[in-house]
Amino acid sequence: MSGEATQEELQAGRGYEALFVPALFAPWTGHVTKAARVREGDHVLDIACGSGVLARAALERVGKSGRTAGLDPAPGMIAAAKEVETGIDWVIGSAEDLPFEEDMFDCVISQFGIMFFQDRPKATREMQRVTKPGGRLGLAVWHSVEQNPAYRDIAAVLDEHVSAEAADTVRIPFCLGDPDQVVQLLLQAGFEDIAVETKEETAHFPSTRTMVEVELRGWLPLFNIHLSEEEISDVLKKSDATLSKYATPSGTAKFPTSAYIMSARKPG
Numbered sequence: 001m002s003g004e005a006t007q008e009e010l011q012a013g014r015g016y017e018a019l020f021v022p023a024l025f026a027p028w029t030g031h032v033t034k035a036a037r038v039r040e041g042d043h044v045l046d047i048a049c050g051s052g053v054l055a056r057a058a059l060e061r062v063g064k065s066g067r068t069a070g071l072d073p074a075p076g077m078i079a080a081a082k083e084v085e086t087g088i089d090w091v092i093g094s095a096e097d098l099p100f101e102e103d104m105f106d107c108v109i110s111q112f113g114i115m116f117f118q119d120r121p122k123a124t125r126e127m128q129r130v131t132k133p134g135g136r137l138g139l140a141v142w143h144s145v146e147q148n149p150a151y152r153d154i155a156a157v158l159d160e161h162v163s164a165e166a167a168d169t170v171r172i173p174f175c176l177g178d179p180d181q182v183v184q185l186l187l188q189a190g191f192e193d194i195a196v197e198t199k200e201e202t203a204h205f206p207s208t209r210t211m212v213e214v215e216l217r218g219w220l221p222l223f224n225i226h227l228s229e230e231e232i233s234d235v236l237k238k239s240d241a242t243l244s245k246y247a248t249p250s251g252t253a254k255f256p257t258s259a260y261i262m263s264a265r266k267p268g
Contacts, residue, residue, distance in 0.1 A: 003075050003092065004075060004079075005075035005076040005078070005079035006075075006076070008076075009074065009075055009076025009079070010076050010079045010080060011076075012076045012218065013051055013074070013076035013077045013078075013079055013080030013081070014051075014080050014083070015218060016050060016051050016077065016080065016218070017051035017052075017053075017080050017081075017084065019205075019210075019214060020214065021050075021051060021053045022204075023203055023204055023205050024203045024257070025050070025053050025054075025111065025112070026053055027201040027202070028054075028111055028112075028140050028199075028201060028259065029053055029054045029056075029057035029111065030057065031140060031199050031261045032054055032057075032109050032110075032111050032138045032139070032140050032261060033054070033057050033058055033061055033109065033138065034138075035136075035138035035139075035195075035197075035261045035262065035263040036107040036108070036109050036136045036137060036138030036263060037107070037136050037138075037263075038058050038061040038062060038107050038109070038136075038138075039061060039062070040061065040062060040063045040065060040066060041062060041063065041065040041066045042058075042061070042062045042066045042067075042105075042106040042107050043062075043066060043067045043068075043069075043104065043105045043106050043107075044058040044062055044066065044067070044068045044069070044105060044106065044107045044108075044109060045068075045069045045070075045071065045098075045100065045104075045105045045107070045108045045109070045130060046058060046068070046069070046070045046071070046109050046110065046111075047071050047095050047098070047108065047109070047110040047113055047123075047127065048071070048072055048073075048095060048110050048111075048112075048113025048114075048116065048117075049070030049071060049072045049077070049078075049081065049090075049113075050072060050074075050077050050081075050113075051077050051080045051081045051084065052070050052077075052080075052081035052084060052085060052088065052090070053111075054070075054109060054110075054111040055068050055069070055070035055081070055085075055088050056084070056085050056088070058107070058109060059085065059087060059088055067089070068087075068088045068089070069088065069089040069090075069091060069100075069105075070088050070089070070090050070091065071090075071091045071092075071093045071095075071098065071099075072091075072092065072093075073092065073093065073094050074092075075092055078090045078091070078092050094118075095110075095113070095114075095117050095123035095126060095127075096117065096118060096119045096122045096123050096126060097126065098126045098127075098129070098130050100130045101130070102129045102130060103129075103130070103131070103132045103133060103135075104130050104131075104132070105130055105131055105132060105135060106131075106132055106135050106136070107131075107135060107136050107137070107138065108127045108130060108131050108135070108136075108137050108138075109137070109138045109139070110127075110138075110139050110140070111139075111140040112140055112141065112142060112173065112259070114139060114141060114176065114182065115141065115142070115172065115173050115174075115175050115176050116172075116173075120185055121185060121188060121189070124185045124186055124188070124189035124191075125189045125190075127189065128189045128190045128191055128266055131266040132266065132268070133266055133267065133268020134265065134266060134267075134268040135265070135266050135268075136263065136264070136265055136266075137186070137191060137262075137263065137264040137265070137266070138261070138262070138263055139182070139261070139262040139263075140259050140260075140261055140262075141176050141179070141182055141259060141260055141262065142173050142174045142176070142177065142257075142258070142259045143174065143177045143198070143258040143259055143260060144174050144177025144178075145170075145171050145174040145177070146177075147177065147258045148174060148256075148257055148258055149255075150203070150211065150243075150246055150255035150256075150257075151170055151171075151173075151174065153242050153243060154170055154211060154212055154215060154239075154243070155167040155168075155170040155171055156242060157212060157235065157238070157239045157242050157243070158170060158212075158215070158235075160238075161234070161235045161238050161239075162216075162220075162225070162227070162231075162235060163225070165223075165225065166220055166223075166225050169215075169219060169220060169222075169223045169225070170215055170219070179196045179260050179262065182262060183196065183262075186262070186264050190266070190267070191264035191265065191266060192264065192265055192266075192267055193263075193264060193265040194262065194263070194264045195262070195263045195264070196260050196261070196262050197260065197261050197262075198258065198259075198260050198261075199258075199259055199260070199261050200256055200257065200258050200259075201256070201257050201259075202254060202255070202256055202257070203253075203254070203255050203256075203257050204252060204253070204254055205252065205253040205254075206252060206253070207247070207251060207252060207253055208239065208240065208243035208244065208246050208247050208253045209236045209239060209240070209243075210253065211239075211243060211246070211253055212235065212236055212239045212243070213232070213236060216232050216235060216236075217232070
């Protein structure tokens with residue numbers, strides 16, 4: 001898989017890095033690198049790396065004697081990642097067909113990516129293939145939307161003021177809320193010593209309206225759901241009542257998030 005990012009794709013990647021990473025994803029990187037026991041000198045692969053926040057956390061741990069690679073299917077994400085950090089091998093590619101030799105990495109990690117894999121059994125087999133014998137795996141996976149009530153409420157806003165289809169897109173990242181589903185995938189792929197631990201973090205957004213706006217402008221268009229500026233403004237106004245519980249006295253938004261961290265090992 002190859003291709004240069006368009007300016008629109010690059011801007012989307014930059015927006016993801018600027019808003020979603022500090023607001024939602026950065027707090028989880030320590031949990032994943034700890035689960036995979038990333039250490040100095042390791043060779044690490046971050047699958048579905050987005051704009052690279054987890055790969056950058058791994059780079060800090062492996063130091064100059066290690067190597068870190070980040071892979072994502074979106075050219076815009078990889079382009080944005082390159083702008084932030086040049087010391088990582090950024091690769092455009094899919095989890096189902098990793099462009100690496102077998103037994104290549106001490107650690108394979110992925111943060112909130114497995115839910116989007118097109119063929120999860122094939123992707124987990126690929127993870128196992130490129131991991132060295134005795135190497136480690138670390139994953140972060142969201143619990144169900146019911147255990148992440150802010151996104152349950154955002155989905156309710158879209159259900160009422162946009163469409164049921166729009167609401168369903170917000171629920172997609174929470175589709176693997178049952179850890180047993182992922183445990184079975186890893187067992188079938190040949191991993192062992194699988195462990196699961198629940199973690200909670202706090203998300204911070206500039207406002208409750210921003211919580212909804214990023215979905216309207218950055219998420220729904222991926223599913224060919226496009227709203228006019230007038231429609232976006234109307235939905236944001238109507239979201240205030242539902243999401244006011246997440247507003248802080250200073251006007252920002254803060255809410256808890258829940259996920260499970262999974263670790264595993266390749267035999268050897």
